[in-house]
Amino acid sequence: MTHNRLDCLRVICVSLMLAILPAGCGKSGEPSSRDAVSLAEAFTNNTSGNFARAFREYAFDFPRDHAAHPEYRQEWWYFTGNVQSAEGHRFGYELTFFRFALNPSRQEIAPSNFTMSGGSGLPAKTSAWRANHIYMAHFAVTDVDNNKFYYAEQFNRDAKGLAGAGIYFKDRLEGDSTQLKVWLNDWSVESIGDAVFPIQLSAAADGFSIAFVLNQTKPVVLQGDNGLSVKGEKAGNASYYYSITRMATAGSIIIDDQKESVSGLSWFDREWSTSQLEPGQEGWDWFALQLDDDRDIVIYLLRREDGSLDLNNAGTIVEKDGKSRKLAANQFNIEVLRQWRSPHSNITYPAGWKISIPSESLELQVTPAVEDQELNTTFRYWEGAVKVSGKYKNNNVIVAGKGYVELAGYDVR
């Protein structure tokens, strides 16, 4: 998971450089006019500069660590969830905020690179628009029953209140206060009261919008080694990563002026890092599954170019009480059952899996709720709501659930 998501960030960061601001907003079905971003390019021409790096385990401190870590190159706040109306109308949603640092920090920049000559080095004053971070956000809604998918993308800079992420106390940035606010333009995730939760998600794009309140129902789960997600041989090639795998969700979805009151479950992933992946990895599949028996499962699968198994593949099982167990690469098996070819990009994605976790006596079938949940955004990927059904304890118990799957890096094929 660690690597995969970080790759994703990295790829997006690079793709930002490759193709400026494509049409980021559209309904599923609109063809993309943009050049695809190659993952391979993500692995090249990259320097870590003077950014902080994840070298060792870290003492997480909440709610402080919900806020941005600007000393790291990239970071994200990732909300997904499955909800449904009282009438049983089912929806999936994704609201993700990415932060990319433009420069390590100002004082560390060699002045010769961009001197305003005339002797004084950098300009005497700095514009209030001068930002050190770009935020990117993706917002998608899946209308499961109508087989429709909507998505949008936005960018802005971390300046003049256009975008940002922080812990605030009565609109003031304070280290020990408790309100979280992550926003980009009018899309936001913002604590309602004095604590981080309940938290309000609101986003509106052309023809679709959401307004949800999320309540935390499970504690924070630190992924990897106590939140340090080591991804490569080299020290510092790692990220800090935690999740809140289950949050009760209620609110409304509006699609084409049709408003529906909905409720369901959400998932929150947080990750920040500086270093990038090693070569040889082509993409990843990520599964975040919430079972009806209150267990949550996350599994990530790295696809290597040579087709071999990546030993960094891993997973986590979170019990009803919030206790979690790591799953090593050899503790699960994933079999692709069928495939789907995107009419927009002509990319073929897997579209149905059998996931076996013998140690947990679990055998799950994962099926996309809607086939077409491809985001033709700056970085093209498939991210969508899925249905889960399966067997537990040697067929004794039938389990079901919902979840989200991310499929990235399929462009290269």
Add this chain to the structure above:
Amino acid sequence: MTLWKATVRHYIKHPWQILLSTVGITLGVAVVVAIDLTNSSARKAFDLSTGALTGKATHQIIGASNGVPEELYFELRKNEGVSSIAPVLEGYAKFQGKNAKPEEGAVFQVVGIEPFAEREFRRHLDNTVKRLDIARFLGEPGAMIMARSAAARLGIKLNEPVNFLISGTETTFTLVGLIDDDDELDALALASMLFVDIATAQEVLEAYGVLSRIDIILPDDSAGKRLLQELKVSLPSNVDIVSSNARNYALSQMTKAFETNLTALSLLALIVGMFLIYNTMTFAVVLRRQIIGSLRALGVTRGEIFKMIFAESIFIGIWSTWLGIFFGILLADGLLSLVTRTINDLYFVLNIHSLDISFLSLVKGTLIGVVATALTGFIPAYEATKSTPRASLARSALEAKYREAFLWSKYIGGGLMLIGALVLIIPHNFLWLSFAGLFCVIGGFTLYVPQLTLILVNMAVPVHNKILGTLGNISARSVSSSLSRTSVAVASLTVAIATTIGVAVMIDSFRGSVVAWLDNTLRAELFVTTPGVNSSRAKGNLSPVWVERFRAMPEIRAVSTVRNVQLQAPKGITELHVLKVPDNMFSMFDLKQGEYAQASQGFFEEDGLLVSEPYAYKYEIDVGEMLVLPTDKGLRSFKVVGVYVDYGSDQGIVTINRDTYERYWDDRTITSLGLHMQPSVNVNHFFDKLTAAVRDYQAKPLSGEKEQDLIIKSNLAIKEASIRVFDRTFVVTEVLRLLAIFVAFVGIVSALMSIQFERRAEIALFRVLGLTPQEVWLVVTGETGLIGAIAGILAIPLGLILALVLIFVINRRSFGWSMDITLDPMLFVQSLLLAITAAMIAGMIPAFRMSKSNPVNALREE
């Protein structure tokens, strides 16, 4: 068929004739086409670059005085109806090439954009910017992108730091991306722009917290209209929302009068060219009198003769028009840089590097050329048919007829001049009509030329006689004996020389008035500004600290302040000069309208405005009327208390007292300072002291911030700089004037050659009678010299009329300026000498040929 053969034969025998006819029309058409191409290139470049700057914005929110506060942008973003909105901050930067001298650097428009808000606005950026490193564009101060062709032209490479001069400060930009402009139109549109992130723009332009404007796209439906109304009502009073089209139109109108004047001058060249073709076509007829007479005797009808001659002239017209277009394009290439420089000096930043050859210009040129030849070819063709078969053989018959024609030409000439005068005297706003009037006067005058020539020849005969003896008599009389030829030569030379005189007197008077105005206006001994991009472009703002520092110096008696603001007033874009001067210096305004004491009181005490002459003329404002200006407290009307002389801007200026200004505007910035010395202070010594003091302050900056760069100039230096710009503005005029003279010169050569050709037999007779070749020289150059002298003398009154019209009608109607006439007697002497010299040189070739020719051959032909 026989007729055509005869024609072709004739021209094969006399190839130089084709050459001469061709040269006349070619030059005339070339000048007209060149000016038209230059104008249309400039206009197109302007349209394209404003188009690129405006993008798809339907409306722009602009500030009253100090731009738009950026907070307004964030406010407007909250308005749900406003979906497409983008901030823009613009400024100017002068390219500092590796070898380029500072004053030669191209000026660029620095356009600060917000790339994330931008994508709906500027097609160029949306579609053509590929592979932009947005992280660098946003993250690196000084990162910029520009058009690929512009970068290539300046030799700027990716990732290479380049220096630009902004407000006198060297600023380093780094090219981090290229805008594809393979399309020529895109290249033209983006030629003078560099795009930076809005943060970089604020930093390099030192415009923190400020935007030039907010671009906005409103839908073209009832919702959009509603929103516009809502915005108009709800926007703060110090900003205004205007339609982009209206604003661009207002900008494009700035150069209109300038363009019209250039076009009119080019037409003058064409008129001289028309004389030329008339001349050569007539000559072509003359040469073939024998053939035409014979043809007529053989039964060829008048109609056929007319058709032949007319078709001939049309054919030559078309052929020379094409050539003219070709040379016009070459010429336009040269003129373009001159015109661009003037536009940059006076109006707005525009880099034009390639000529835009518009089809329309070429069609126009063709039409003008062919019509001009048709008009001028008509007369000789008619002349050829009017003679009886027998008489057309006799030269004398033609002359006799020509003299008869004087009678009615007098009336036509008189009528033309009268119409022209009426058009010029009756006030109206059609600049073209004024030029038509001017051409009527010139045309009318030329119809008097034959008569005046006769009179002057008669006066010259005794003089010639005295100097050259009998030979002088002969050479003088020969001018009047072949009047039908000589008068055309005289007329064309007269018009050309008169143009020279008229334009020169106008420029002299203009210059004199400008100098007098500068003397009167520049009251302070020293002026302080921050470095600007060029003489007329927005300067930086002066820190108010300096005002106090200067006031504290004992040598300084008073400090006056100036602030220049551009307002989008209901009447149009208005340049507002905010002035604080000591009360006793009100006489710096040379009032054209308004009573001095009242104006002074009104200006200082009653919120009165002074408007410059061009402003008053352009917007038809009189003293006592109210002028509405957008203040920071909304629209307010101010009383105009005086109209004053100002040559600083042809767009006009409104001057307001600073106390008044500060009551209605929240802007406290200062653009420049005037330092008035105590009478006992030696300005030169003080200048050094002041410079040293400023350097001291800059060495020990207050509050850690970098002190401003100051430019201190004496009033003498400012005057010189102003005059320099003035002179530069008239370089194009000067070029056109020289071209007109050149056309006239070629006309003279051809006219004189035709005359001397006709007189071959006569000269041969002289030779047989014992005249030496030297004496033939004397006769011929004596004659041509006389033609030149007559033209030179006639050009003086016509030149004066031209000058008066240019000064009192054309300039006034173009720009609203009035000026005092300055006459330099030397100018007339020079023009006379020029005319005589031109004519003498033109006479050299025929004189040389005749003195060398064998008289026997010539006589045998007869």
